[in-house]
Amino acid sequence: MRGEALPVLGRLKRGLTLGVVVPAADMAVLALLWFVGSLFFGFLLYGREVYFFGPWWLALLGIVEGALLWGAWGLSPGMALARIALQGPLRGRAGYWILSHLGPVGALLALFDPEGRLPAERWSGVQAVEGGRRGRPWYRTSTGWAAVVGLVLSLGAAVGTLQIDLNALFTRAPATVKYWQQVFRPNTSLLVLGIQLLIETFFMALMATLFAAPVAAALSFLAARNLTRGWIGRPVYLLVRLAGSVTRSVDAVLWAIIFGVWVGMGSFAGSLALWIHSVVDLLKLYADQLESIDPGPVEAVTATGASRLEVIRYAVIPQIVNPYLSFTLYRWDINVRMATVVGLVGGGGIGFRLGGALTDFNFSTASMYMILVIVLVWAIDYLSARLRAKLA
Amino acid sequence: MRERLLLSRRRFLSFFLDWISWVYLLYAGFSVHYIRTSPTLIWRPEEKFVLPELGLTDWILVLLVTVELTLLVRSFGVSLGQRAFGVILARADGSPRVGFFPRFGHFLASQLVLLTVGLPVLVRPDRPWHERAAGVALLPRPRGAPRVRPWWTSAYALTGAALAGVTVALGWVVTDIQVGALIRDVDKPARLWRGLSRPDLSYFFVPHPLEVDSIFGALVKSLFMALLATLAGAAIAFPFSFLGARNITATGPVGRVGYALTRGFFNVFRSIESIFWASIFAIWVGFGAFAGTIALFLHTIAALGKLYSEQVEHIDPGPVEAATAAGGNRLQVIKQAVIPQVLPPFLAFTLYRWDINLRMATVVGFVGGGGIGLLLKNFKDGGEWTQVGAVIVTFAVTVWLLDFVSGWVRERIV
Amino acid sequence: MAHLVIERLTKVYERGKVRALTDVSFEVERGEFLVLIGLSGSGKSTLLRCVNRLVEPTSGRVILDGTDVTRLSPRALRRTRRKIGMVFQQFNLVKRSSVLSNVLTGRLGYVSTWRALLGRFPKEDLERARRALSRVGLLEKMYARADELSGGQQQRVGIARALMQEPELLLADEPVSALDPATSHSIMQYLEQMNRDDGVTVLASLHFLSLARRYGTRIIALKDGQVVFDGPPGAIDNAKFKEIYGEDAEEVEVR
């Protein structure tokens, strides 16, 4: 990178990466360390939850200065992830550290440097180069150490926060004997009812998958980078992808709660929850598949003078039909598993009854339902795998 | 001869598939009608399976009708069963063009087979009497032949469509789909919408008066639950995954037993939902995050164990052979040739599992597991919709962020 | 007037700012078999793709039969493209589709959109597909899936697809690079046949000079996106060869 002039966009990117993204990532890492450290020592010293040790200004100072120092002297996690390392004499590091306080201003100033260097690089003789210091074993990097310390602190904090008490596992075991007996004596009189509920659960998964696939398939053409070009296509692509990713982060269980309020608890709410989650999940799978099709046939069919729709019909669709079906079957498999859980919160199907039995600690009922669920899940798992093997 | 026997197996299976489809069509159709017209208008699981109220003669009639329909379609078109098992009705000399009369003959002769309860088929399974009499034969479908008619006018496609249609209709009534309600009642969850669009974060850091944890505290608990369960689960799954990999263990009888046991354990425990464990451990160690953690942990061992083992089975055998040839013992081979290959995918699976565990942590909280799930359940049961909204939004943002970060990290380490 | 005129054609790829073609100009007469040669990365594929605008030229003109291809509206461009057949190095067949349906895509520029979308090609087109396939000797593979064929057979399907367009100009981008020498010759002979019997102007890029000498009526050599040689095959001597391919190159024969 040294001595090479960059276009404005390249300078902007370089400046932002070095001046903003890397320090921000380092600060986030340090803040996280501080946080789990506080929890850890809080439990160790006071036996209660302490989210932030020390006065806020000290924490802030520690995090900001720590991140900048880390960036100037060591291979910080931000730099490791951005695959960047600093090169130059050790004495230049102090200067780099001081000037790196410019932060976003430095990133702006990098715009005016032909090589896109930060002021910190310009005046300190230290240069950020791409590639990083490879080949070092992880235990000889500061990032590796930070990860280990973070992990240990997190584990300690977790043990404290969750009130892990392994003793209870042994001392209280005798009290559970009664329940284990119930577990191993499932209530077989519920078999017929259970199968009916199972059918309901099965249909929840089936309907959700069936109605999700066409919607996702249609949307996937708007969410594939290689099919959405131009000034209309690109914003649509970004919008669909963003909406998908936001919707996907609301779990099916949460959707089940929402729909439970909306249309009333029941299998309809459960199906809707599975449906919406399937749509966004399939959308991602489908669109990724579309993006990885062989461009050769597309080019060839375009060259014959075919229109856009014809190109999609003859060069794109034949390539994706089987993968799409395969993903749909896979999703069906997942939906059958999830239908139980969704039923638990949104009502409907065997999940609702299973949840009820579990909260009542009625384990002979619960284990009967659980066995039925396992049978269904295995059957669908097997079926879906067989069908997918056929499609491959 | 072998081929002929194979054909007779296909004849039987295809007939059975055809007949069962008709039975399914009728029964599913009846169920749709029944559920739609039953007084409560909903699917009532409390009731027993419902059969049409018919007398014995009616049942015989139903049986006859389904069988006759089956024979009709099998004689005059390519039935679903014939298509699925790859056979067609052809002339005795193998030509696929069969005229009306041989087909009709086949239909009539089949009646006699029915009357004798399939005796001719039992006597000569390879070339039963009714086919010889009609001058036809059931032969394997020639591959790659051009279609004479468009497929959607064929009997199998029509039957398939009918099956699909009836299944969707049944699913529609069983899951009680009401598009009307969906549209009409948009404003029903109004308070929830309000909570979602303007989440009430007043209890974000301060616990709600009726709760122990603040939203943030509960979130931290759920995150730690997922973390601890994932790490502990991975630590246990890791050594066992080698036991559960066919290419590592299945070399002697002992190894094979170990393999079967490990895989069996993984498969069974993977299918038992975490909520089941959560409830058991809620009694065992008391309600709360600890119980939830154990529940997630048990499920994680099995789920990760299976993924890990499959990964070990799919490694490149080259380095393993090289290390074995160099004289390494089993453990040395694993350390030198297997682990370097599987570590990156293992890491990716583990990160992915953390994500799943975090999502599952909500569910586990519903049945006594603690964390954000418990908070959500309490707010929901208490009708505190603005709080429910706040929890959902908080949780979704967290999941989104973690998804983003873990995707980014995964991309760089794999 | 020349069949195809290339005028000061320049292409700069936005990504990476690569100058793939710089000021390329030449004319091609009707019925010529023009061979493009040059090192890998010299811009052969880019040049061919600029002719039917699979790649948008940065500047310059491509004039086919008196019309400037670079100015055409999308609709007119499709009409022009159907007169330009194209054959590819990697064959670019739809692997999961049958040979017949691959060949029929050659008619997409001619049939109406609704017919195309429903897959209902007119009877004449099916007849035409039969003729094209029997011309390349693949009639019995009509219903086979494209990925069941060998490389040479796939390229013959590619040629049949181009034949379906009844092209006036054929672009062939390294049509034989993925094939063995014997198969290469048989494929090149099909192209020669189209050139000779149907009067199709052929623009082919080739990697082997021996093939270029054997089949081309004229050779154009590119180096770093510029024309460094334009003349009959016989005019390439050892010095020229070294200029095109670099000092260390050795000529390889394909028989």
Ligand SMILES: Nc1ncnc2c1ncn2[C@@H]1O[C@H](COP(=O)(O)OP(=O)(O)OP(=O)(O)O)[C@@H](O)[C@H]1O
């Ligand atoms: N889509 C593209 N984006 C950016 N640069 C490209 C693109 N396609 C080609 N190039 C560049 O343009 C130059 C010319 O490429 P081109 O494919 O035309 O060469 P070629 O002569 O066909 O080479 P080969 O014999 O390897 O096929 C190369 O430097 C290549 O890297």
Ligand SMILES: [Mg+2]
């Ligand atoms: Mg090329």
